[in-house]
Amino acid sequence: MESDFDDTAARGLQGYLRLVTGQLRLSGECGFVDAERPMGAYLALDGRLPAYPDRDVALVWDEVRGWAVAVETHSGEDLLVCEYYGADLVPAPDAVARWVRGVLSGKGRGRRLVSPRGAREDVAGRLAPYAIVGLMLEPRSA
Template sequence: MDDAALLALGLAGYVRAVAEEVGVPPEGTEFEVADTTTAYLALPERPGPDLMLVWSGGHGWSVAVETRPSEPPVTVAHLDGPLVPPPEVVARFVADVLAGGPGRPEPSAPEPSAPEDRRALARELGGYAP
C-alpha cells in the first residue's frame, strides 16, 4: 500500500476518533488527502457564527468561523503542540474555545515551507487506521 493510501486510512480513523471525543456525528466530518492533507468537523450549533474544527498536515488543529465557500475561514484559535495530538486533547481545546477561553489565532511556529512529509504523517496516524 502506498503512502497516500496509508495516510488516508490513518486520517480517517483519527478524524473519527476526534469527532467522537468532540461530539460531532460522522456526517459532520470530511477529510481529504490530495496535494495537502486536511480535515473538517462541523462544530455543534450555538449562538453566534457557525464554527468549524479544521486540521491540516502543515498546521494541525484550529477552530475557525465558517464563511462563504469563496472566502477563506477566519481562524479563532489554534492548538499549539504536536501535529497529531490525542483526540481528548483536541476535545479539551474545543471545549475551552467554545467556553470563551483565549485562543491563539495563529500557530506559534510558522508553517514549514517544505511540503508535508506524507510518510511521517502516515506513521503518526497509523495507530488510528482500522
C-alpha cells in the same frame, strides 16, 4: 494487496477524525477528509464562539498546521481561523476534544497568530496507526 504509504496515511486520518468526532460526541455527518496532499479534514461543530455568535464554527486540520477552530464567513470565502491547537500536529483525540470545548466556552489559549508547521513525513507516520480505526468502522460488503 499492499497499500502505499499515502493510502495508509489517508486511512489513518479518517480513523483519527472518527475518534475526534466521537470524543466531541458529534455524528460526523458534517465532516470530511481530503486525502490529497497536503491532507486535510473539516468537521462542523455544534455551538458558537463567544466572539462570533452569529457564525457557524468548524474544526479543521491540515498536515502542515494541525488543528484549528475557525468560523464560516458570511461571504462564502475561506474560513476565518480563530485559534490553532499548538505545536503538536497529531495530538490525542481526547486532548483535541478538551481544547475544542475550551475554545467554545471562551477559555481558549488564544494562539491566534501562530500557525505551527510540521514535517509531513512525521505526520503521516503518526496518522498511520489510526488506519485500523478506519478499517474497523467501515461497512463490510457481503
